[in-house]
Amino acid sequence: MPDHSPSFPLPASSSPPSETATGNCHVLRDKPPAPTAVLELRVRNHPGTMSHITGLFARRAFNLEAILCVPLAEGATSLMLLLVAEEPRLEQVERQLAKLHDVLSVHHRKDLSPGFFTRLTAAASPAPAG
Amino acid sequence: MKTTGARLLRTLLERQGIHTIAGIPGGAILPFYDALHSAGQQRTIRHVLTRHEQGAGFIAQGMARATGRAAVCVATSGPGATNLLTAIADARLDSVPLVAITGQVPQTLIGTDAFQEVDTYGLTLPITKHNFLARSAAQLLEVVPLAFQLAESGRPGPVAIDVPKDVLTATLEVTDWPAPGGAVPPPPCPEEEIATLARRLAAAQRPVLYLGGGVISSGAADLACTLAQRLSAPTVCTLMALGAMPPANPLFMGMLGMHATKGTNLLLEEADLLLGIGVRFDDRATGRVAEFCPHATIAHIDIDQAEIGKIKLPYVSLVGDAADILRRLLEHLPAQSRPAWRTRASHLRQAHPLRHPPRAEDPLHPVNLCQFLGEMLPIDTILTTDVGQHQMWVAQAYPVRRPRGLLTSGGLGTMGFGLPAAIGAALAQPGRRVACVSGDGSILMNIQELATLAELRLPVAVLVFNNGQLGLVRQQQELFYHGRYEASRFDVVPDFAALARAFGLRGIRLDPAGDPLTDLAEALAAPGPCVIDIPIEEHANVLPMVPPGAANHQMIAEPELASLHA
Numbered sequence: 001m002p003d004h005s006p007s008f009p010l011p012a013s014s015s016p017p018s019e020t021a022t023g024n025c026h027v028l029r030d031k032p033p034a035p036t037a038v039l040e041l042r043v044r045n046h047p048g049t050m051s052h053i054t055g056l057f058a059r060r061a062f063n064l065e066a067i068l069c070v071p072l073a074e075g076a077t078s079l080m081l082l083l084v085a086e087e088p089r090l091e092q093v094e095r096q097l098a099k100l101h102d103v104l105s106v107h108h109r110k111d112l113s114p115g116f117f118t119r120l121t122a123a124a125s126p127a128p129a130g
Numbered sequence: 131m132k133t134t135g136a137r138l139l140r141t142l143l144e145r146q147g148i149h150t151i152a153g154i155p156g157g158a159i160l161p162f163y164d165a166l167h168s169a170g171q172q173r174t175i176r177h178v179l180t181r182h183e184q185g186a187g188f189i190a191q192g193m194a195r196a197t198g199r200a201a202v203c204v205a206t207s208g209p210g211a212t213n214l215l216t217a218i219a220d221a222r223l224d225s226v227p228l229v230a231i232t233g234q235v236p237q238t239l240i241g242t243d244a245f246q247e248v249d250t251y252g253l254t255l256p257i258t259k260h261n262f263l264a265r266s267a268a269q270l271l272e273v274v275p276l277a278f279q280l281a282e283s284g285r286p287g288p289v290a291i292d293v294p295k296d297v298l299t300a301t302l303e304v305t306d307w308p309a310p311g312g313a314v315p316p317p318p319c320p321e322e323e324i325a326t327l328a329r330r331l332a333a334a335q336r337p338v339l340y341l342g343g344g345v346i347s348s349g350a351a352d353l354a355c356t357l358a359q360r361l362s363a364p365t366v367c368t369l370m371a372l373g374a375m376p377p378a379n380p381l382f383m384g385m386l387g388m389h390a391t392k393g394t395n396l397l398l399e400e401a402d403l404l405l406g407i408g409v410r411f412d413d414r415a416t417g418r419v420a421e422f423c424p425h426a427t428i429a430h431i432d433i434d435q436a437e438i439g440k441i442k443l444p445y446v447s448l449v450g451d452a453a454d455i456l457r458r459l460l461e462h463l464p465a466q467s468r469p470a471w472r473t474r475a476s477h478l479r480q481a482h483p484l485r486h487p488p489r490a491e492d493p494l495h496p497v498n499l500c501q502f503l504g505e506m507l508p509i510d511t512i513l514t515t516d517v518g519q520h521q522m523w524v525a526q527a528y529p530v531r532r533p534r535g536l537l538t539s540g541g542l543g544t545m546g547f548g549l550p551a552a553i554g555a556a557l558a559q560p561g562r563r564v565a566c567v568s569g570d571g572s573i574l575m576n577i578q579e580l581a582t583l584a585e586l587r588l589p590v591a592v593l594v595f596n597n598g599q600l601g602l603v604r605q606q607q608e609l610f611y612h613g614r615y616e617a618s619r620f621d622v623v624p625d626f627a628a629l630a631r632a633f634g635l636r637g638i639r640l641d642p643a644g645d646p647l648t649d650l651a652e653a654l655a656a657p658g659p660c661v662i663d664i665p666i667e668e669h670a671n672v673l674p675m676v677p678p679g680a681a682n683h684q685m686i687a688e689p690e691l692a693s694l695h696a
């Protein structure tokens with residue numbers, strides 16, 4: 001697998017890292033990072049939903065590079081954003097996702113890039129070690 | 131009305147129209163069994179006590195496969211639940227509507243490694259269509275009808291409901307009862323897509339219909355036969371679709387793929403249009419996918435959007451209920467005669483028959499046996515199989531004349547399926563003859579259910595094709611591992627007839643030196659359950675065969691037999 005993960009955790013910094021920055025990555029890339037996609041899921045908000053979704057990806061040896069999940073409105077549903085590799089088989093995975101009872105909708109968020117997740121992590125300033 | 135979670139669960143099942151459930155009680159699920167008992171005079175649910183939870187799972191599957199309606203199995207927490215898993219996974223791969231109810235330790239103990247606690251929710255997650263952990267008695271009002279709805283709607287499948295003991299014992303007041311859950315029809319397929327497919331079919335020179343289990347589950351078998359007739363399209367079936375077209379239909383080309391006759395796979399090579407209906411392009415059917423139907427445009431009808439383009443990218447794809455789509459498609463299609471293509475198909479069928487010695491010479495050759503069973507058993511017989519060579523011989527040579535006339539574990543290929551599935555089929559279809567063709571390996575995997583059968587006295591005949599081997603394994607070792615036989619031969623084979631008698635059943639062993647077919651016919655004609663032990667040749671192979679991973683045209687034929695009996 002090519003390494004195209006937006007290396008987490010990023011050092012806390014006041015200015016958000018640029019979208020193309022590789023953070024504290026020491027590896028010199030000889031090819032551009034593999035393309036990624038951001039999926040937006042509306043899901044039922046209950047304890048089993050996350051297992052259903054992560055299980056579906058894991059069974060297909062498909063890495064979830066980043067996950068964001070927040071409850072919506074009354075808390076009966078959640079919005080989930082997933083950063084995944086843009087591979088041909090992603091379409092099949094999306095169809096399988098759409099079949100899950102706990103998943104209400106699946107959309108591609110073409111307007112979001114990996115930088116969205118790295119900025120959030122940076123903003124959360126990882127807790128000091130220990 | 132004041133009730134408990136357990137009685138609520140019973141009532142919800144009654145309201146679903148469930149008459150028979152199969153299971154084994156234990157600590158965590160006991161309140162539910164007590165609720166069954168407390169129905170007293172008003173009792174409508176019969177509980178079949180099995181001897182192993184896997185038996186209960188497959189009995190429920192037998193009921194579901196024989197009727198198309200969701201059936202229920204029950205187990206306690208821990209080992210009860212883990213014993214159900216194989217039957218649940220099997221239902222998933224063959225799209226069988228099943229509702230599996232398991233007891234769980236009380237919620238306060240969940241996560242403490244309590245006695246008989248396992249993460250049933252986690253274990254069933256990847257093998258169900260959906261699963262629930264009921265967290266309150268009130269939730270059952272929503273979860274139970276929804277479980278049936280999910281199990282039966284769209285592409286059917288298993289649903290698991292894990293119910294902690296405190297949910298079963300909790301009391302609650304029920305005022306509004308939910309409507310029972312059932313199949314919700316999928317959105318209709320757009321008319322333009324049907325018209326496009328109709329045009330494409332009309333333009334084809336050499337169309338072939340490729341029918342799968344979806345044709346059976348949507349009740350579209352008759353429509354598929356009408357379509358084949360209308361188009362003059364030869365028709366192949368997957369293992370799961372056998373029975374969709376009567377074998378006597380001149381357009382019927384049998385099963386495709388790994389154990390097809392050569393003519394069938396050759397026909398697929400020549401097709402210019404392949405219409406798959408309720409199929410999933412499984413590797414046992416397609417062989418090496420890149421070389422499957424190399425000259426054909428693919429059209430695909432399926433209720434599951436995720437099947438479209440999963441293996442083969444279709445030129446036209448229609449998502450929806452197969453019966454609805456075919457009914458509407460037929461309105462667009464005038465009759466087409468295609469005499470040359472029909473002739474070609476019948477030529478291929480005649481040129482490449484199943485090769486086997488004549489009955490008079492070798493009455494217990496498995497192909498002869500399967501054909502004989504076809505002659506002896508009533509037309510509405512339900513035949514189940516286990517997994518192995520005997521299963522493939524049945525698929526090749528037993529004439530399945532009705533939809534749901536053959537129940538077999540296709541996707542998971544589970545040895546041990548046959549006997550409990552036969553019991554389930556007999557429970558669901560009273561008055562019909564049920565036969566289970568098994569092997570001496572498979573039958574031992576759920577042999578304990580002979581005790582259940584003896585109790586129920588159902589008309590199930592178990593036929594053990596006894597080769598003293600794990601035959602299909604031995605065959606693969608012969609063909610692909612240079613005859614290095616490892617762990618495929620039994621040194622001790624039990625006396626199955628005596629075993630049957632020990633369970634309180636009729637047991638017969640056929641004598642090859644006598645008149646075995648007459649004895650077989652007599653044994654089948656007698657009423658009630660029985661086990662018939664049939665000694666077959668140890669080293670017979672199921673042929674032809676496409677080696678796993680090879681293309682369908684690379685079949686291994688039957689060289690010795692061909693030269694002997696050509």
Ligand SMILES: Cc1ncc(C[n+]2csc(CCOP(=O)(O)OP(=O)(O)O)c2C)c(N)n1
Nearest residue numbers: 518519520543545569570571572600601602
């Ligand atoms: C539960 C299970 N374990 C192992 C297998 C692998 N397997 C497939 S066929 C077979 C042999 C079956 O032997 P038998 O039931 O005697 O049937 P035969 O092939 O001899 O007709 C085995 C071990 C399986 N399908 N299911």
